[in-house]
Amino acid sequence: MTMGPPLRKLVLTVHVTCSVGWLGAVAGFLVLAVTGLTSQDAQMVRAAYLATELTASAVIVPLCFAALLSGLVQSLGTRWGLFRHYWVFFKLLITVFATIILLVHMQPISYVAGVAADGALASGDLQRLRIQLVADAGAALVALLVTTTLAVYKPRGLTPYGQRKLRQQRRARLLHSHQ
Amino acid sequence: MSHTPMGPDHQATASTPAWVKVFGMIAIVLALVIGALHLTGNSLGGPGSHTLPVERGVRQP
Numbered sequence: 288m289t290m291g292p293p294l295r296k297l298v299l300t301v302h303v304t305c306s307v308g309w310l311g312a313v314a315g316f317l318v319l320a321v322t323g324l325t326s327q328d329a330q331m332v333r334a335a336y337l338a339t340e341l342t343a344s345a346v347i348v349p350l351c352f353a354a355l356l357s358g359l360v361q362s363l364g365t366r367w368g369l370f371r372h373y374w375v376f377f378k379l380l381i382t383v384f385a386t387i388i389l390l391v392h393m394q395p396i397s398y399v400a401g402v403a404a405d406g407a408l409a410s411g412d413l414q415r416l417r418i419q420l421v422a423d424a425g426a427a428l429v430a431l432l433v434t435t436t437l438a439v440y441k442p443r444g445l446t447p448y449g450q451r452k453l454r455q456q457r458r459a460r461l462l463h464s465h466q
Numbered sequence: 467m468s469h470t471p472m473g474p475d476h477q478a479t480a481s482t483p484a485w486v487k488v489f490g491m492i493a494i495v496l497a498l499v500i501g502a503l504h505l506t507g508n509s510l511g512g513p514g515s516h517t518l519p520v521e522r523g524v525r526q527p
Contacts (some may be wrong), residue, residue, distance in 0.1 A: 373485075
């Protein structure tokens with residue numbers, strides 16, 4: 288089913304807002320994770336890790352699902368399709384992968400925040416876990432920049448499924464014009 | 467996704483574009499590196515990095 292222009296624009300607006308918001312929230316998370324890892328001020332470290340959990344659970348996770356859902360609606364409701372163009376397909380793969388990794392890593396984020404909330408986080412504690420938070424946020428930022436670039440440039444290339452669909456459409460148009 | 471002067475139906479059918487091959491190769495290399503790091507226990511969180519220290523009974527220094 289193809290959406291009409293007003294609905295398509297609305298879904299596109301939601302999708303762009305959620306996707307760019309997700310990117311911005313991850314950038315904010317990265318700053319907090321780096322601050323938590325490098326700051327010498329115990330209060331600042333505590334505040335940074337408390338804020339990482341809040342940012343992840345209240346902003347990043349909802350925006351992540353909203354971006355994924357609105358992207359699915361946008362691609363299935365337009366002639367772009369979900370599996371017809373390589374760039375749409377890659378965007379889907381990256382978004383699904385990033386969502387899974389985010390959900391898996393919510394537990395370490397909450398754990399570090401919990402220890403910080405108890406006031407028991409010394410500068411050398413949970414060092415590997417804290418480095419992991421920085422690395423995860425950095426990797427997520429790169430992945431989201433790739434999806435944004437794909438969405439803006441829309442590099443050419445039809446998947447074998449997309450080529451088959453295009454041939455079917457052309458045949459149908461040809462038959463229709465001869466009738 | 468659809469705010470482009472070139473619509474979805476106007477793309478030429480051709481063999482797999484070069485950028486797709488490059489993307490695919492990068493994805494395979496990344497998957498192998500991440501898989502190898504996790505299997506050898508060298509990922510940033512260490513072996514079982516998704517299992518929290520408190521659950522393993524180990525408090526990291």
